[in-house]
Amino acid sequence: MSGRERLLDAALRLMAEQGIDAVPLQVIVETAEQRNASAVHYHFGSRFGLIDAVARRHQARVDELRERMLASALARPEVTLTDLSACMVLPIAAMMDTREHRDGVRVVSQVIIKYGFHTILSADGEGRESLAEMWRAFEAELHDVPVAVRRQRIARVVASQMGAWADRATQIDAGRTPMLSHQQFVADSIAVAAGALSAPAVDMRTLRWAVKLT
Numbered sequence: 001m002s003g004r005e006r007l008l009d010a011a012l013r014l015m016a017e018q019g020i021d022a023v024p025l026q027v028i029v030e031t032a033e034q035r036n037a038s039a040v041h042y043h044f045g046s047r048f049g050l051i052d053a054v055a056r057r058h059q060a061r062v063d064e065l066r067e068r069m070l071a072s073a074l075a076r077p078e079v080t081l082t083d084l085s086a087c088m089v090l091p092i093a094a095m096m097d098t099r100e101h102r103d104g105v106r107v108v109s110q111v112i113i114k115y116g117f118h119t120i121l122s123a124d125g126e127g128r129e130s131l132a133e134m135w136r137a138f139e140a141e142l143h144d145v146p147v148a149v150r151r152q153r154i155a156r157v158v159a160s161q162m163g164a165w166a167d168r169a170t171q172i173d174a175g176r177t178p179m180l181s182h183q184q185f186v187a188d189s190i191a192v193a194a195g196a197l198s199a200p201a202v203d204m205r206t207l208r209w210a211v212k213l214t
Contacts, residue, residue, distance in 0.1 A: 003043070007028060007032045007034065007040060007043060009032070010029075011050055011051075011054050012054050012103050012107060014028055015051070015103075016102075016107050017103075019110065020051050020107060020111065020114065021047075025047060028040060051107075054104075055104075055107055055108050055111050058095075061095065061101065062095060065091045065094060066087060066091045066134065067129075067133075069090060070087050070137065073086070073087050074137060081142075084194075085190045085191075085194040086190050087137075088134060088157075088158065088193060089186060089189045089190045090190075092161065092165050093182070093185075093186045095165075096169065096182065099173060102173060103169075105165050106170065109159075109163050109165070110166075112159050113163070117158050118151075139154070141197075142154070142197065142198075145201075149201075153196070153199075154197065157193050161189060
């Protein structure tokens with residue numbers, strides 16, 4: 001295994017456990033058994049470069065499945081928000097099978113929280129095409145929703161889904177039994193995503209009683 005791969009492995013585990021900004025780079029270098037203290041900067045340029053490489057390596061594992069699912073869904077005579085939500089949820093759910101994959105889910109969730117899904121979506125690189133295709137498909141189904149609202153809604157749903165799966169990964173690796181079985185959680189995640197995306201607009205005038213209390 002190359003030094004670069006060792007660094008990625010060490011960073012994945014430590015960032016998942018301690019946080020993408022909390023773990024010292026020197027600890028990652030030592031865990032990866034690298035002698036050069038500047039190994040991270042040599043291979044990745046910066047902490048951000050390392051975080052991006054870790055996230056991309058994880059995402060590469062779900063890109064092929066997401067691409068195949070989207071192609072199948074979009075070839076149907078009619079595609080629904082439930083279909084598209086399944087294309088979003090199922091590739092994440094497939095990453096619950098090993099500790100390494102679950103660590104990847106936790107790291108990607110942190111990246112989305114810190115940098116925002118829009119930043120990830122607009123970044124260049126392999127795998128971004130399927131993310132963009134999924135985004136366009138969601139937007140097409142939400143064409144009646146104002147542009148700014150639907151884009152914010154999609155980003156929020158993606159972030160919340162990643163957060164929910166990251167929390168489940170943490171429960172599993174801590175030895176706790178989640179309330180729902182894997183299949184139940186998958187089904188409910190798809191339902192929650194589709195429901196949130198299709199939620200009706202709220203007229204704040206009907207909530208004046210609540211606004212007055214804040």
